[in-house]
Amino acid sequence: MKRACIYHRGRTVWGEMVDDDNAIRLPNGMLVPASSAQWLPPVTPGAATYALGLNYADHNRELGFAPKLETPLIFMKGGNCFVGHQGATPRPADANQMHPECELVAIIGRPARNVSRADALAHVSGYTVANDYAIREYLENYYRPNARVKNRDATTPIGPWIVDATDVPDPQALTLTTTVNGAVVQHGSTADMILDVAGLIEYLSSVTTLMPGDMILTGTPHGVHFCAAGDEVVCEIEGLGRLVNYLEAD
Known part of the structure; x- marks a missing residue:
């Protein structure tokens, strides 16, 4: 469903x-x-959102980082940063290095605290697609997420809908694709995540209790393409949906 x-x-x-x-x-x-x-964004009001940076080795190499970090790079996102399918995202006038990032999103369905990797996916109720835009000029040390880049209003399109977890047999076998004005700029697979969905739930639940409605944005594969106002950006994940967004001048 x-x-x-x-x-x-x-x-x-x-x-x-x-x-x-x-x-x-x-x-x-x-x-x-x-x-x-x-x-509208298919987001539960008041739920927490955890996002992963540098969770694909090919993207890390593209940015000049080690293929695998010693510990996961996790940051939080506020509710105002989300915008729904077919929505508009403002592109700041000085954001000449703003690029889309297609990501698988796991939604927690029941409380998870100190969950083992083997039991982790039983705590997922569904999955959706996100485009967690990055703005390179605003990142500290080229990659340290901060409020100015990862919590700007309407800069994280999400949706179009939530697919029940029972309809996604293997979240680590999904193709991700991003197009800008019809041209492919990202193409990868969730199989290439450094820390998979189950591993992320195991890690996060060892730190804090994950609650129903909480979301985990799991990172993005390689493919950095800078966008301009007026561009149509489409992020698609196999079996989940096609998320359309439009960039407009801020």
């Missing part, structure tokens, strides 16, 4: 994708055409 969050008749509503993803069925049975929906 795929669950989407939309703005409909003045309120936020969750619905189920039907008709080959061409419509959203609301709880009252009404069908809303996907083409006319106002998409």
Whole structure:
């Protein structure tokens, strides 16, 4: 099942994708055409968001870092940074090195504390797609995430929907692709993560209790392509969906 969050008749509503993803069925049975929906980020209000940096060896080498870090590079993201499918992201005037980052997102379904790797995926309720834009001019030491780059309003498109974990047999066997104006700029596989989804849950749950609705953005593969205002950016993950975003001048 795929669950989407939309703005409909003045309120936020969750619905189920039907008709080959061409419509959203609301709880009252009404069908809303996907083409006319106002998409919202499928995010649980108040939930925590953990994001990974440098979790793909090929991307690390691309940036000039060691292929594998000694400990995971984890940072937090606030709710205002998210924007839904078909949304717009502001590109700062001085952000000449702003590029998209396609990421698999794991959503926690039940509390996890000191969870073993073997049991970790049982705590995942679903998966979605994120585009966690990076702005190289704003990163400290070229790669140290901070609020100015990773918590800017509407700079992390997410969605279009959440796919139930039962419909994703192996989260480590998914192809990720990013296109800018139709040209492929990223192409990789979740198989190449340094720390996979289960390992990330094991690590994070050893530090803090993960709660239902919490999200883990799992990092991005190689492919740095600087974007401009007016670009259409599409991040797609096999079996999960196609997330469309538009960059606009800030």
